[in-house]
Amino acid sequence: MHVQEWLQHIPPIVAYLTVAVVIGIESLGIPLPGEIILVSASLLAVHGTVSPVAVGVSAVIGAVVGDSIGYAIGHRYGEAMFVRLGRRFPRHFGDEQIQRAERLFQRWGMWAVFFGRFIAFLRIFAGPLSGVLRMPYWKFLIANLLGGIAWAGGTTAAVYYLGIVAETWLKDFSYAGLAAVVVVIAAVVLVVRHRAKSRAARDGDSGSAGDNGKRVRTRGQ
Known part of the structure:
Protein backbone atom coordinates (compact mmCIF):
# COMPACT_ATOMS: atom_id res chain seq x y z
CA MET A 1 0.00 0.00 0.00
CA HIS A 2 1.36 3.42 -1.00
CA VAL A 3 1.85 6.17 1.59
CA GLN A 4 -1.04 8.23 0.22
CA GLU A 5 -3.40 5.24 0.26
CA TRP A 6 -2.41 4.42 3.83
CA LEU A 7 -2.98 8.00 4.97
CA GLN A 8 -6.36 7.99 3.23
CA HIS A 9 -7.58 5.07 5.34
CA ILE A 10 -6.73 6.50 8.76
CA PRO A 11 -8.59 9.22 10.73
CA PRO A 12 -7.49 12.79 9.92
CA ILE A 13 -6.09 13.37 13.43
CA VAL A 14 -3.87 10.31 13.02
CA ALA A 15 -2.74 11.59 9.62
CA TYR A 16 -1.75 14.93 11.17
CA LEU A 17 0.14 13.16 13.97
CA THR A 18 1.88 10.94 11.42
CA VAL A 19 3.04 13.98 9.45
CA ALA A 20 4.35 15.69 12.59
CA VAL A 21 6.06 12.58 14.00
CA VAL A 22 7.75 11.43 10.78
CA ILE A 23 9.03 14.93 9.95
CA GLY A 24 10.08 15.39 13.58
CA ILE A 25 12.07 12.14 13.64
CA GLU A 26 13.70 13.01 10.32
CA SER A 27 14.67 16.40 11.76
CA LEU A 28 16.29 14.61 14.70
CA GLY A 29 18.82 13.24 12.24
CA ILE A 30 17.23 9.87 11.43
CA PRO A 31 16.69 9.42 7.67
CA LEU A 32 12.93 9.07 7.11
CA PRO A 33 10.75 10.09 4.11
CA GLY A 34 9.40 13.26 5.70
CA GLU A 35 8.99 15.05 2.38
CA ILE A 36 7.07 12.11 0.89
CA ILE A 37 4.69 12.05 3.87
CA LEU A 38 4.12 15.81 3.59
CA VAL A 39 3.43 15.71 -0.17
CA SER A 40 1.11 12.70 0.20
CA ALA A 41 -0.88 14.37 2.97
CA SER A 42 -1.10 17.59 0.95
CA LEU A 43 -2.51 15.67 -2.02
CA LEU A 44 -5.20 14.18 0.23
CA ALA A 45 -6.24 17.70 1.15
CA VAL A 46 -7.19 18.29 -2.48
CA HIS A 47 -10.05 15.79 -2.03
CA GLY A 48 -11.05 17.20 1.36
CA THR A 49 -9.87 14.12 3.27
CA VAL A 50 -7.70 16.31 5.49
CA SER A 51 -7.30 20.04 6.03
CA PRO A 52 -4.35 21.63 4.17
CA VAL A 53 -3.91 24.14 7.00
CA ALA A 54 -3.75 21.36 9.60
CA VAL A 55 -1.27 19.43 7.45
CA GLY A 56 0.96 22.50 7.14
CA VAL A 57 0.77 23.30 10.85
CA SER A 58 1.54 19.68 11.77
CA ALA A 59 4.57 19.70 9.48
CA VAL A 60 5.87 22.97 10.94
CA ILE A 61 5.48 21.70 14.50
CA GLY A 62 7.24 18.43 13.65
CA ALA A 63 10.08 20.24 11.87
CA VAL A 64 10.71 22.83 14.60
CA VAL A 65 10.37 20.45 17.56
CA GLY A 66 12.41 17.71 15.87
CA ASP A 67 15.23 20.08 14.95
CA SER A 68 15.27 21.54 18.46
CA ILE A 69 15.57 18.09 20.02
CA GLY A 70 18.29 17.25 17.49
CA TYR A 71 20.11 20.44 18.49
CA ALA A 72 19.94 19.47 22.17
CA ILE A 73 21.24 15.98 21.44
CA GLY A 74 24.08 17.31 19.31
CA HIS A 75 24.96 19.88 21.95
CA ARG A 76 25.02 17.21 24.65
CA TYR A 77 26.80 14.33 22.90
CA GLY A 78 28.87 16.14 20.28
CA GLU A 79 31.15 14.23 17.93
CA ALA A 80 30.52 10.85 19.58
CA MET A 81 26.94 10.98 18.32
CA PHE A 82 28.06 11.23 14.68
CA VAL A 83 30.53 8.40 15.18
CA ARG A 84 27.68 6.12 16.31
CA LEU A 85 25.38 7.34 13.54
CA GLY A 86 28.15 6.77 11.01
CA ARG A 87 28.31 3.11 12.00
CA ARG A 88 24.54 2.71 11.78
CA PHE A 89 23.88 4.90 8.73
CA PRO A 90 27.18 5.07 6.79
CA ARG A 91 25.40 6.23 3.66
CA HIS A 92 24.06 9.34 5.37
CA PHE A 93 26.62 9.97 8.14
CA GLY A 94 29.94 8.92 6.61
CA ASP A 95 33.03 11.07 7.11
CA GLU A 96 32.59 12.74 3.73
CA GLN A 97 28.97 13.72 4.37
CA ILE A 98 29.72 15.06 7.85
CA GLN A 99 32.74 17.10 6.73
CA ARG A 100 30.80 18.53 3.81
CA ALA A 101 27.87 19.54 6.02
CA GLU A 102 30.22 21.01 8.62
CA ARG A 103 31.90 23.23 6.03
CA LEU A 104 28.52 24.52 4.86
CA PHE A 105 27.34 25.25 8.39
CA GLN A 106 30.58 26.96 9.35
CA ARG A 107 30.42 29.13 6.26
CA TRP A 108 26.73 30.03 6.21
CA GLY A 109 25.61 29.68 9.85
CA MET A 110 21.91 30.53 10.24
CA TRP A 111 21.37 30.48 6.48
CA ALA A 112 22.53 26.87 6.37
CA VAL A 113 19.83 25.99 8.91
CA PHE A 114 17.17 27.91 6.97
CA PHE A 115 17.98 26.64 3.47
CA GLY A 116 19.01 23.23 4.76
CA ARG A 117 15.33 22.53 5.38
CA PHE A 118 14.82 22.45 1.60
CA ILE A 119 17.67 20.00 0.89
CA ALA A 120 17.34 16.39 2.04
CA PHE A 121 21.10 16.06 2.59
CA LEU A 122 21.17 19.01 5.00
CA ARG A 123 17.73 18.50 6.52
CA ILE A 124 18.92 15.60 8.70
CA PHE A 125 22.04 17.53 9.77
CA ALA A 126 20.54 20.91 10.66
CA GLY A 127 19.62 20.27 14.30
CA PRO A 128 22.36 17.87 15.47
CA LEU A 129 25.21 19.64 13.68
CA SER A 130 24.14 23.07 14.92
CA GLY A 131 24.30 21.68 18.46
CA VAL A 132 27.68 20.03 17.90
CA LEU A 133 29.11 23.29 16.52
CA ARG A 134 27.64 25.24 19.46
CA MET A 135 25.56 27.64 17.39
CA PRO A 136 23.77 29.96 19.86
CA TYR A 137 20.31 28.50 20.36
CA TRP A 138 18.46 31.76 19.73
CA LEU A 170 -8.99 17.03 -15.64
CA LYS A 171 -12.67 17.94 -15.86
CA ASP A 172 -12.06 19.87 -19.05
CA PHE A 173 -9.47 17.66 -20.68
CA SER A 174 -8.49 14.09 -19.94
CA TYR A 175 -6.27 11.84 -17.87
CA ALA A 176 -3.62 12.28 -20.56
CA GLY A 177 -3.65 16.00 -19.89
CA LEU A 178 -3.31 15.42 -16.16
CA ALA A 179 -0.43 13.03 -16.77
CA ALA A 180 1.32 15.70 -18.84
CA VAL A 181 0.88 18.23 -16.01
CA VAL A 182 2.28 15.78 -13.47
CA VAL A 183 5.30 15.09 -15.70
CA VAL A 184 5.99 18.81 -16.12
CA ILE A 185 5.67 19.44 -12.36
CA ALA A 186 7.93 16.49 -11.56
CA ALA A 187 10.51 17.73 -14.09
CA VAL A 188 10.51 21.22 -12.58
CA VAL A 189 10.90 19.83 -9.05
CA LEU A 190 13.78 17.60 -10.13
CA VAL A 191 15.57 20.46 -11.87
CA VAL A 192 15.17 22.76 -8.85
CA ARG A 193 16.39 20.08 -6.43
CA HIS A 194 19.32 19.20 -8.70
CA ARG A 195 20.40 22.83 -8.87
CA ALA A 196 20.08 23.18 -5.09
CA LYS A 197 22.20 20.07 -4.52
CA SER A 198 24.79 21.24 -7.07
CA ARG A 199 24.98 24.63 -5.38
CA ALA A 200 25.39 22.99 -1.97
CA ALA A 201 28.13 20.74 -3.35
CA ARG A 202 30.00 23.72 -4.84
CA ASP A 203 29.74 25.65 -1.59
CA GLY A 204 30.97 22.66 0.38
CA ASP A 205 33.87 21.96 -1.97
CA SER A 206 34.95 25.60 -1.99
CA GLY A 207 35.61 25.43 1.73
CA SER A 208 37.45 22.14 1.69
CA ALA A 209 40.99 23.40 0.99
CA GLY A 210 43.29 22.26 3.77
CA ASP A 211 40.39 20.55 5.50
CA ASN A 212 40.72 16.96 4.23
CA GLY A 213 40.37 14.29 6.86
CA LYS A 214 39.04 16.72 9.46
CA ARG A 215 36.54 15.35 11.93
CA VAL A 216 33.65 17.29 13.44
CA ARG A 217 34.96 19.65 16.08
CA THR A 218 33.17 21.35 18.92
CA ARG A 219 33.41 25.06 18.40
CA GLY A 220 31.47 28.27 18.93
CA GLN A 221 29.64 30.24 16.34
Whole structure:
Protein backbone atom coordinates (compact mmCIF):
# COMPACT_ATOMS: atom_id res chain seq x y z
CA MET A 1 0.00 0.00 0.00
CA HIS A 2 1.36 3.42 -1.00
CA VAL A 3 1.85 6.17 1.59
CA GLN A 4 -1.04 8.23 0.22
CA GLU A 5 -3.40 5.24 0.26
CA TRP A 6 -2.41 4.42 3.83
CA LEU A 7 -2.98 8.00 4.97
CA GLN A 8 -6.36 7.99 3.23
CA HIS A 9 -7.58 5.07 5.34
CA ILE A 10 -6.73 6.50 8.76
CA PRO A 11 -8.59 9.22 10.73
CA PRO A 12 -7.49 12.79 9.92
CA ILE A 13 -6.09 13.37 13.43
CA VAL A 14 -3.87 10.31 13.02
CA ALA A 15 -2.74 11.59 9.62
CA TYR A 16 -1.75 14.93 11.17
CA LEU A 17 0.14 13.16 13.97
CA THR A 18 1.88 10.94 11.42
CA VAL A 19 3.04 13.98 9.45
CA ALA A 20 4.35 15.69 12.59
CA VAL A 21 6.06 12.58 14.00
CA VAL A 22 7.75 11.43 10.78
CA ILE A 23 9.03 14.93 9.95
CA GLY A 24 10.08 15.39 13.58
CA ILE A 25 12.07 12.14 13.64
CA GLU A 26 13.70 13.01 10.32
CA SER A 27 14.67 16.40 11.76
CA LEU A 28 16.29 14.61 14.70
CA GLY A 29 18.82 13.24 12.24
CA ILE A 30 17.23 9.87 11.43
CA PRO A 31 16.69 9.42 7.67
CA LEU A 32 12.93 9.07 7.11
CA PRO A 33 10.75 10.09 4.11
CA GLY A 34 9.40 13.26 5.70
CA GLU A 35 8.99 15.05 2.38
CA ILE A 36 7.07 12.11 0.89
CA ILE A 37 4.69 12.05 3.87
CA LEU A 38 4.12 15.81 3.59
CA VAL A 39 3.43 15.71 -0.17
CA SER A 40 1.11 12.70 0.20
CA ALA A 41 -0.88 14.37 2.97
CA SER A 42 -1.10 17.59 0.95
CA LEU A 43 -2.51 15.67 -2.02
CA LEU A 44 -5.20 14.18 0.23
CA ALA A 45 -6.24 17.70 1.15
CA VAL A 46 -7.19 18.29 -2.48
CA HIS A 47 -10.05 15.79 -2.03
CA GLY A 48 -11.05 17.20 1.36
CA THR A 49 -9.87 14.12 3.27
CA VAL A 50 -7.70 16.31 5.49
CA SER A 51 -7.30 20.04 6.03
CA PRO A 52 -4.35 21.63 4.17
CA VAL A 53 -3.91 24.14 7.00
CA ALA A 54 -3.75 21.36 9.60
CA VAL A 55 -1.27 19.43 7.45
CA GLY A 56 0.96 22.50 7.14
CA VAL A 57 0.77 23.30 10.85
CA SER A 58 1.54 19.68 11.77
CA ALA A 59 4.57 19.70 9.48
CA VAL A 60 5.87 22.97 10.94
CA ILE A 61 5.48 21.70 14.50
CA GLY A 62 7.24 18.43 13.65
CA ALA A 63 10.08 20.24 11.87
CA VAL A 64 10.71 22.83 14.60
CA VAL A 65 10.37 20.45 17.56
CA GLY A 66 12.41 17.71 15.87
CA ASP A 67 15.23 20.08 14.95
CA SER A 68 15.27 21.54 18.46
CA ILE A 69 15.57 18.09 20.02
CA GLY A 70 18.29 17.25 17.49
CA TYR A 71 20.11 20.44 18.49
CA ALA A 72 19.94 19.47 22.17
CA ILE A 73 21.24 15.98 21.44
CA GLY A 74 24.08 17.31 19.31
CA HIS A 75 24.96 19.88 21.95
CA ARG A 76 25.02 17.21 24.65
CA TYR A 77 26.80 14.33 22.90
CA GLY A 78 28.87 16.14 20.28
CA GLU A 79 31.15 14.23 17.93
CA ALA A 80 30.52 10.85 19.58
CA MET A 81 26.94 10.98 18.32
CA PHE A 82 28.06 11.23 14.68
CA VAL A 83 30.53 8.40 15.18
CA ARG A 84 27.68 6.12 16.31
CA LEU A 85 25.38 7.34 13.54
CA GLY A 86 28.15 6.77 11.01
CA ARG A 87 28.31 3.11 12.00
CA ARG A 88 24.54 2.71 11.78
CA PHE A 89 23.88 4.90 8.73
CA PRO A 90 27.18 5.07 6.79
CA ARG A 91 25.40 6.23 3.66
CA HIS A 92 24.06 9.34 5.37
CA PHE A 93 26.62 9.97 8.14
CA GLY A 94 29.94 8.92 6.61
CA ASP A 95 33.03 11.07 7.11
CA GLU A 96 32.59 12.74 3.73
CA GLN A 97 28.97 13.72 4.37
CA ILE A 98 29.72 15.06 7.85
CA GLN A 99 32.74 17.10 6.73
CA ARG A 100 30.80 18.53 3.81
CA ALA A 101 27.87 19.54 6.02
CA GLU A 102 30.22 21.01 8.62
CA ARG A 103 31.90 23.23 6.03
CA LEU A 104 28.52 24.52 4.86
CA PHE A 105 27.34 25.25 8.39
CA GLN A 106 30.58 26.96 9.35
CA ARG A 107 30.42 29.13 6.26
CA TRP A 108 26.73 30.03 6.21
CA GLY A 109 25.61 29.68 9.85
CA MET A 110 21.91 30.53 10.24
CA TRP A 111 21.37 30.48 6.48
CA ALA A 112 22.53 26.87 6.37
CA VAL A 113 19.83 25.99 8.91
CA PHE A 114 17.17 27.91 6.97
CA PHE A 115 17.98 26.64 3.47
CA GLY A 116 19.01 23.23 4.76
CA ARG A 117 15.33 22.53 5.38
CA PHE A 118 14.82 22.45 1.60
CA ILE A 119 17.67 20.00 0.89
CA ALA A 120 17.34 16.39 2.04
CA PHE A 121 21.10 16.06 2.59
CA LEU A 122 21.17 19.01 5.00
CA ARG A 123 17.73 18.50 6.52
CA ILE A 124 18.92 15.60 8.70
CA PHE A 125 22.04 17.53 9.77
CA ALA A 126 20.54 20.91 10.66
CA GLY A 127 19.62 20.27 14.30
CA PRO A 128 22.36 17.87 15.47
CA LEU A 129 25.21 19.64 13.68
CA SER A 130 24.14 23.07 14.92
CA GLY A 131 24.30 21.68 18.46
CA VAL A 132 27.68 20.03 17.90
CA LEU A 133 29.11 23.29 16.52
CA ARG A 134 27.64 25.24 19.46
CA MET A 135 25.56 27.64 17.39
CA PRO A 136 23.77 29.96 19.86
CA TYR A 137 20.31 28.50 20.36
CA TRP A 138 18.46 31.76 19.73
CA LYS A 139 20.06 32.00 16.28
CA PHE A 140 19.28 28.37 15.58
CA LEU A 141 15.66 28.75 16.75
CA ILE A 142 14.99 31.76 14.51
CA ALA A 143 16.44 30.05 11.42
CA ASN A 144 14.77 26.77 12.34
CA LEU A 145 11.34 28.34 12.82
CA LEU A 146 11.45 30.43 9.65
CA GLY A 147 12.86 27.55 7.61
CA GLY A 148 10.22 25.16 8.95
CA ILE A 149 7.39 27.57 8.10
CA ALA A 150 8.75 28.29 4.62
CA TRP A 151 9.41 24.62 3.79
CA ALA A 152 6.34 23.00 5.35
CA GLY A 153 3.90 25.79 4.55
CA GLY A 154 5.29 26.37 1.07
CA THR A 155 5.31 22.67 0.15
CA THR A 156 1.79 22.11 1.45
CA ALA A 157 0.39 25.17 -0.34
CA ALA A 158 2.19 24.39 -3.62
CA VAL A 159 1.07 20.75 -3.73
CA TYR A 160 -2.48 21.61 -2.66
CA TYR A 161 -3.05 24.37 -5.21
CA LEU A 162 -1.34 22.46 -8.00
CA GLY A 163 -3.64 19.55 -7.20
CA ILE A 164 -6.69 21.82 -7.38
CA VAL A 165 -5.56 23.15 -10.76
CA ALA A 166 -4.86 19.63 -12.02
CA GLU A 167 -8.35 18.47 -11.01
CA THR A 168 -9.93 21.44 -12.77
CA TRP A 169 -8.02 20.67 -15.93
CA LEU A 170 -8.99 17.03 -15.64
CA LYS A 171 -12.67 17.94 -15.86
CA ASP A 172 -12.06 19.87 -19.05
CA PHE A 173 -9.47 17.66 -20.68
CA SER A 174 -8.49 14.09 -19.94
CA TYR A 175 -6.27 11.84 -17.87
CA ALA A 176 -3.62 12.28 -20.56
CA GLY A 177 -3.65 16.00 -19.89
CA LEU A 178 -3.31 15.42 -16.16
CA ALA A 179 -0.43 13.03 -16.77
CA ALA A 180 1.32 15.70 -18.84
CA VAL A 181 0.88 18.23 -16.01
CA VAL A 182 2.28 15.78 -13.47
CA VAL A 183 5.30 15.09 -15.70
CA VAL A 184 5.99 18.81 -16.12
CA ILE A 185 5.67 19.44 -12.36
CA ALA A 186 7.93 16.49 -11.56
CA ALA A 187 10.51 17.73 -14.09
CA VAL A 188 10.51 21.22 -12.58
CA VAL A 189 10.90 19.83 -9.05
CA LEU A 190 13.78 17.60 -10.13
CA VAL A 191 15.57 20.46 -11.87
CA VAL A 192 15.17 22.76 -8.85
CA ARG A 193 16.39 20.08 -6.43
CA HIS A 194 19.32 19.20 -8.70
CA ARG A 195 20.40 22.83 -8.87
CA ALA A 196 20.08 23.18 -5.09
CA LYS A 197 22.20 20.07 -4.52
CA SER A 198 24.79 21.24 -7.07
CA ARG A 199 24.98 24.63 -5.38
CA ALA A 200 25.39 22.99 -1.97
CA ALA A 201 28.13 20.74 -3.35
CA ARG A 202 30.00 23.72 -4.84
CA ASP A 203 29.74 25.65 -1.59
CA GLY A 204 30.97 22.66 0.38
CA ASP A 205 33.87 21.96 -1.97
CA SER A 206 34.95 25.60 -1.99
CA GLY A 207 35.61 25.43 1.73
CA SER A 208 37.45 22.14 1.69
CA ALA A 209 40.99 23.40 0.99
CA GLY A 210 43.29 22.26 3.77
CA ASP A 211 40.39 20.55 5.50
CA ASN A 212 40.72 16.96 4.23
CA GLY A 213 40.37 14.29 6.86
CA LYS A 214 39.04 16.72 9.46
CA ARG A 215 36.54 15.35 11.93
CA VAL A 216 33.65 17.29 13.44
CA ARG A 217 34.96 19.65 16.08
CA THR A 218 33.17 21.35 18.92
CA ARG A 219 33.41 25.06 18.40
CA GLY A 220 31.47 28.27 18.93
CA GLN A 221 29.64 30.24 16.34
